[in-house]
Every structure is written in structure tokens, then in C-alpha cells.
Amino acid sequence: MRLKSVYISEYKNLNGFTLDFSQDSFLEVFVGKNGSGKSNFIEALVEILRHIYEYDWGDNRHELYFNYTLRYEIDGTETTISFNAVQGQLKINEVERATVGQTPKPDNILIYYAGHNKSITAVLKQYEEKFSNRIQRADASESRPFIGVGSSYNELFLTVIMLLPDESPAKSFVMEKLGIDALEDSLKVNLKRPVYAQRPSSTRNFDIQSEEDKFWKLVGTSREFLDVLEDCPLPEDGRVRTEGYLASSDTYQMYYSLHEIRNRFNGYTSLEFFRAFDNLKTLGMLDSLSLTLKLANGREISSNMFSDGQFQAIYLFAISEIFKNANSVTLMDEPDSFLHPEWQAECSEQLQHISSEATASNHILMTTHSAVTLINSPHQRVRYFDLQQGTVRAYTLPKREAVRRLCSNVIKYTEQEQMLSVLNAIYIDKKPVLFTEGSTDPVILKAAWYKLYPTEEMPFIAFYAFTCSYINQLITDERIHNEMDGRPIFALFDFDEAYNQWHSLNGQEEERPISDGLIKKWSGGDAFAIMLPIPNNRIIQQQVFTDDTLTTHHKGRSSCAIEHIFYGVEGLDQYFNSEPVPGGRLIKFQGCKTTFAKEIVPTLASEHFETFRPVFEFIRQKCEESTVQSNAA
Template sequence: MIFSYFTVLIWEGFSINLNRLKLLCNYKIFKTGTEFKFNNNSKILAVVGVNGSGKSIFQEVIVNVFMNIYAKVNKFKVYLDIDYEFEYSLTPTPLLYSAILNDNNTDFGYENLKEIVVKVISQGKDVFSVKIFYKDRIDSLIELKDVIDFNIFLPSSLVVYSSGENETISNELLRYRLINQDKYFNNMFNFNSSDNYKMNLEYVYNNYRSLLIISILLFDNYKVNKLKDLVEIRELLSFDLNLNLMQRSRTRVELPEREVYNIKKLLGFSSTFYHQNEDNLGDGSYKLVFKNKHKIIKDEYLDDPANLYRTLEYLENLNLLKISKSKRKKLIRENSYSIKDIHSYYSNEKKIFELIDSSILKNDKTCIKILGLSDGEYQVLLIMALLLIHGQKNTLFILDEPDTHLNPEWKSKFVSMISMIKDDYSQCIFSTHNPDVLTDMKSQDIFFFKNGKLNSVDINTFGANPNIISSKIFGKNNTISERARREYERYYHLIEAEDSIETLERVEQEILYDFGNSSERMMLLNKIYNKQRS
């Protein structure tokens, strides 16, 4: 195998940024030689097109290319091989800076580092070529020759969400996530801390969604409060959980001391935990009450929902221990069914961790459970929670139709909410069918797919009328829907054929009654007035 290390370039103020992807093989509807070029330093990109146009496959390709690189760099088995040329940029971090210093053995100031660009070529089983350069402030191009671990030159996190639980966009990411989790659980007391520098793989699966929302609702910082105001929530009062560390063999799951400490800190919000068992994690149900405890939460978790979520995520991950080691290995190797269904392989016995109930106080003083939120409330909180909790420098978000359940007002605020919530040095690529969302996007930041081919956006979408966007991009040429359109056409032909003033006046009244305010109603009424005057 040819294995040389990447190409890295650097410009000030850049976030992670995908630069170029060229397919060197057929991938579903995309042909060999298909090339995608990304706008330089676009922090938010929209992917659009009608159903079946290729927009979800485009997102899938990006995820699977990164999974291919991840597998080859870490010497994992490659289950889905793709041939490609790929370039992306990273914003400088202290870790990347230390790698540059170690490579060059020179006094090179962090302030002189601009942008790092990574170039990868993968073709067949024998070619995997990666090179890295960086540029200083005077644009000197310097190659990194002795990179020890390429993992640090991958995105810090790859976070994937699919509104419709798209299997093809998630399966390979979930496979390697399971490989990492299995490796950890098989050796969690002697886990290699260097694995912390690997790209974090996050697919926002159902089991984790409520945990993300709970994690942000317990805080009162500026960004969280803007979200609470949007959905008219005052605070999260409490939630209930079950803990069962007893295994089938009647032995208890033993956890590292640090994790035990974090779980105890969380259970400390229950009035029963320390009274029951001060030294160990006792099995049972716990009601965690947070009313009037926001100052404690802020101090305990450093005012960062991510710190709380890590504990809840860890507890949810423990449920994988309910799957035998042999079955976990089978899942990792399996191609014939969806590995997205990992959690369906739990035995019928109790899970190690389960979120049971919750109580959310709304602004109108009513209390609801987290699953009592409307689909739109749940989705907007979830998307913003994952952007806030997983957002850090050099994170790439791939969101497949994250605005499906939002009402028109929230759709119009969607892009501005993403901009407010996510880290400035992360990049978000989302797909949408909503023209209202696209009125906040520049044309150069939109990938428009039609019949599997990338098309140019030939209108200025920013601030444009949604009806124009709907016509140009989604092929909807009517401003009213099909049933109303048929009625419009019936009235149009009726007016065209009618000469009786009395009949025209009756038709006019019917139109005023049947049609709401629209350009179509105005056109019909104008046609009547013109006939009456003639």
C-alpha cells in the first residue's frame, strides 16, 4: 500500500471547511469523475433538490469518505471502499500547532499559523496517499514530513443527524462508533488515552435525543435562554431514571473511578441516592430534582451542557454491555442488516440505564413531559442542542432535513439560529426542502441537485421571495396547491366563456367566498372586471 502523509495549508480566520471532493468511482447515481467544489470558508451550506435528486446521497458520500479515511488511518477493516480525491481545511488548534513544532523543531509562533489544508487520495486497495502542508503569515509553504498520528488532522468530531433515520447515511459511522465502544468496554480500566484524539463519531440516534435536550434545558446561559424563549419553556424541573448494574451472571458492572464520580455527581440531585448507599452506585429508580438548583448545576458542570451530556451519554452507552461480546463482534462485521438497530439487540432484561420520565415547566406554568413537546418543539431543541453540545473547533455537522417539523416562523429563523448556536470554527451542511429557509442563504452556499447532477443556482436566493425559490429550485411553478389550482382553472374558463353580466357578478361573489387573498384570486377578479367593462 502506498501511504504518504497529507497536504496542509493555512489562512487566518478559517473554520473547518470542505474544499473539494472528486469521485474516482461510480457511487450510486454519481458517475466516476463527478466533482464537488465547496465555497471557500462557508460555515453553513444548504443541500437542495426534489426527492430523488441526489442530495441525501451527496451527504452520504461525505460521511462515508471520512469513514473510509478513519478506517484506513486506524488500520480498521474497510467495509465500504470508495475511490476519491478529497481536500479539506482545518482551523489551527494547540494540538495541531504542537504537531507542527515537533515536525520542524523550530521556534514557530502560534500566531503565525493560518490554515491547515488536508489532501487525501484513495484508489483501490493499493493507493492511500495523504499529505500535509501549512502556510505561515508570509505564505511560505512548509511540508510536514514526519507525521506520527494522522488522527489529529481529521475533524475533531463528525456529527450526523437524519430526520428520517436514513440508514445509508449512518451505517458506516455507527459501525466504527461501535468498534470504538467495544474496544473501550473490553478494556475500560486500561483504556489508551491517546484514543481521545481520534475523530469523535456521533450519530444522533433516538436513544440519545432526549438526553441532548435535557442537557441544555438545565442551563441558563444566553444561547440556551434564547431557545427556551423560542419554545416558551421556563425550566426542566426533574427527570427520572433507572439504574441496573447487575449483569446476567449476577456480577455487577464495574466502572472506572472517574466515571463513578461523574455518575454520583448526577445522582446527587436525587434526595434518595446518598441515603441509600454512600459508597456504591445502587440499583433502582432515581428522581433527580433541579428546581432552584441552577446555580449548583452551573458550578458543577462549568456552565457547559456538554459536561452534563457526557455523563448521560456514557450511561446510555453502558447499555451495549447487555449485548454479548460475540454478538457485538457479529454486529460490527454484519452487512446484511442495518447496524442502526444495535439497540434492538438488547435482551429483554432491564437496561443498565433508562430515562423514564421528565417534567418541563412551560411559560404558562403548565408541566409537560419531554415527549409531550410537539414535533416542532422537539426537533428545534434537538438540533440546537446537538450544535451546542457537540460544537467545537473543527467539528463537521451533516444534518439531513433537520427542519422537517418546524412551523413557518421557525423555518424563517432556522439559519440565524444555527449561526447563533454553533461554534464559529465548525461547519454545518444541511439538506432542506423549504424555500423559506433558503431566503437566508447566499446562492454560492447552496448545492442544488437535479437528476444526480450538481446545478448552478441562477438566482440570488438571499432575501428572495420564497415562491421564486420554490419555482426555480423545487420546480413548483404554482403559488397555490393542486386542488385550488384546478378550481382556479375552472373559474378562468367559466369567465372566458361567459358574457352575461349577471352571471359574472355571481361568479365574482363565489370567487370572493372560495378563494383567500392571493394573486390568483386577483387575476380572476381582474378578468371579470375587464369583461364587464367591455
């Protein structure tokens, strides 16, 4: 599924607006400052697609008051649909039509937005109300194509993914990202009185004991789905559970076996499971879904205990994988607006895990005005929205220029400038280089070196390199290796999600204690990727290691940054706080990292820097070896 082009005659500040979509990637990034027309473009596209889908609904047809032309391709077949609002004339492939009929259309329009766009919220609400009137007796093939996904879908998405076979890569990815080690064979489903049964014209009193009145007289495929679920009970385990219809709350509470669900619905895809549960949601009937999960630390939690922020780590991936068997368009209007910068930076990285099947069937359009999100984007060129004299224009710009415009030079970033800066430092100092992912890491490393080796000059340059993914690019870049003149290159990764980047480097791992800092030598040259050493502090060790032996770790689910090395030092309590997380608590740094690195760290006694010694000894040894080899040559 690929959108090809769109023309919009007049919608808000879009006048005579035409846009040709790129065909190079499944992800299209639209950039611009607030008020530049990005959100209006997404709104207009939603209006156009809704007009096409509802065109054959007779009196319930969605009215549109602007002209448009939309061109797209599905399974190799290109379709052009145009509409003249004044004449009320629809054309498909240049032929006048009274109906859309069997014209190929996207199976789903997935709209992921931060919730601040009231226009999109209103359009989706109107559509859902219309569709819920139809779905009580829906045919098996009728599930709503327009789906506004947000935090209310967290548990539904997780349930659908967990219903996949254990060997599913998508299931493994989600469990890894959320820190799930095991899954109890239990799904709790809560149902409430649906919208249709609350209307004045409906019969409010139901004989729940009657098979006909069960589930508030629900019929059609949604009733068939619930009836099959009834044949998937949990095995007897001695536990007492409140199940069935609860008259006091006018709700149903049921428990089902995941194993039995997979057996009874053998052959069901994740998309079919999603549509079955989503139909109940559309009716206003699905109150909640809940799984019981075991985390890596052995604690059991309910799936509703995950925060929205934790779900962000799998959201886009889950959407794409669930809908990979459908031709879909995903519209994301500034999904990063209210997110922490760490997630913004990882947004594009997350998309790279999506399978080739999903990228072939799903065209993702994302708007953003976040430079942090854009910096990690895989695109070298992006579509920039610009408002000039009341008219919106969209044109292609290099990513570095788009970032510069977004930030008005507040953030100065270009890959070329960064590379030139690295090469210049190497040329001047003629030393090995150690890349870090934190801007204050070089300051802390320099302080640590001279605390441990006060009479020795630091034999390397510590250099800030933005992100852990960019570090991997730098230590494998031939331009840098050519300038090193035989000197080694090092990179220091925090022991958290950055582990995944360290692990992905092609190379041979050194045999050494994990606490001393895991080290991997790149197979293509004299470059060493180093994981942050772990301090001898039980609380921080628990955030990295799986048990007291300190021999296995949580991989990318660990949480140890360079500041954690100083946790527990007397007088530094104000720089750390303990936050509740599923299964326990997490120590996080708080405050200004720059102030901490420049003003606090240098005042600490040398004994508090011993954690760095094993890494420094390794680096010093490699520096000395390169010097000997250079002199011998």
C-alpha cells in the first residue's frame, strides 16, 4: 500500500495544495514549525479518506466541501479518485461514478495522535458513532477501517501480541522491550453495557439467564466471538475467582485460558484478534483486558500496571506488526508532542525493527516539529512545511537544514560538522579517541582519569557523539580510521537500552567480568565498544544484574548511566530519586547533569572513581600497544 499524490483545493490554510509522496520508504516524515499546516494536512487527508469510505452510505454519507484528487497503489493496482464539491461529482480513474463500489481501498486507516488535535478527535468520534450503529449485526467482513489509536489501546495491543505463538519475533520483541520474562495462562475480560443497550428505545431490562438476552442481546460476529471465548475456560487451579454477570455493576467479568484461545481460534491472525476485540470496543462494550505477567526480577504484575511511557517503546512496532496482513495507512500527527526527549530520540529507531512484510503493506505518515525526533530519523531528506504569506508550501530539504530551521540555530547539528569536528580533534591531539553518548560524559571521564592517575596525561580524547546509534557509525567509519594512523578507537555505552547498539556491533567479545565493563572488538578494525562498568553498589547492581552472582544481566532492560556510579556517595542524595516501576523501584538521576559533572564530580575523593579503573586500564594498555607498534614501524 502506497499513497502516490494528493491535491487539496482549499482546507484551512491549504490552498491549491499538491503533494507527491516519496516512494523510497514506508515512512514519510513531514516537518515544520507550529502553524505551518502539517496538522491541517493530516486532517484534510482524514476527511478525504472518510469521504471515500462513507460515499456509499446514502443519507449517512460524509459531506465534503472542498475538491480533492487522491492517487494510491494497492497490490500493484493504481487508483485515482477525484471529487468536485461544487458539482457533487465523483470520478474514479477519470470515469464518473455514482458509487465507490468495489474500488480497491486501504483496509485500515490508523490514526495515532497525541490528543491535542480537536478536529481529528471530532472526525473520529463522528465516524465511530455511525459505525457502532451498524456493527451490532455486522457481517464477518465488516470491521471499522478508521481506528484512532492511543493509550486506550494499550492493553488491547498487548493482549493481541501475547496471543501470538511463542516463537513469534514480534512477541519476543515486545517481551524484551517491556521486560516480560513469562506470561500466565490467563486473560481477564471485563464487559460493560454497550451503547446500543443504553438508548431510550432499547429494552433496558435483560434476562441475563436467557441465552438470547445474554451479553445484552448482542448478535452477529461479536456475539459469535464471545460464544467461542466461553469455550476457553481456565483449568481448575484451586483459586477462587468472581466470574460471570455481576448484577451490582451491570458488568461481566470472565477469565479465559490463552492456551485454549489459541487452540479454539486456530489460524486466527493478530489482525483478526484485534478486529474481534475492537468491534466490542466500538460498541462501548469492552471495559478492560488484563494479563498477568512475570518480569525479569521475578515480580508478577498485571498488564494495566505498565505506564503509557513504557508502552511507547512498542507502540509503533505493535501497530505495524498487527496490521502487516492488511493494506494500511498510518497517520501520526505529532505523536511525540508530549513525550520525553529520550522517546523522541528513539522514535525513528523503533521503526527500524518493523518487519519487511509490515513495511510493504503499511504507509506511515508522521508529522513532527521536534528536532530530537528528526535527528535520529533514517532519512537524509525530509518534507518541510512552510507558511509564507498565508499559503502553505511543502518542499524537500536535507535533514540538517530542517533541524536548523526548526531550532532557529538553538541546536547546531549536522553530521558533516560533527565528522569534521572529530577529524580536527584527532589531527590536533594525535591521540586515540573515546566516543561517549552523553554530553557531560567527557567531563566526568577526564575528572575520573586525573583522580586515579594524577601524574599521567590522559592518553585519549573523550568526545561527545550524540547517541549510541551514531557512536556505532563513528567507530566503524573508514574516514576516522584513516585519520587515526594506527591508533585505536573506543566507545563507551551506558548500560541501558544502549546495550542493544553495543550488542549489534559485529565483533568479538572480550572475556572479562561484567562489572569491569564488557568489551567487544569490532571485526573490521582497531575499534573497541565498551559497556559502562557497574559500581559496587547493591541497589544499582540490581538495575543491571539478574541475580546476586553478577554473571547475567537484563541486557537492554538494564538501567545504569555514568551518574549512577556515584549513587550512594555521601552528600549526593539530592541528585537521585527513587521512582516506582512494575516490580519494584528505579533509581534515576535528577537535576542538572552539566552542573553535576563540572562542579560536583571534581570535588569527590579518588576512592569514588575506582569503578572506572578496569576500563581505563584496558584503554591505557591498548594505547601503549599502538605506540609500541607505531615506533617499531
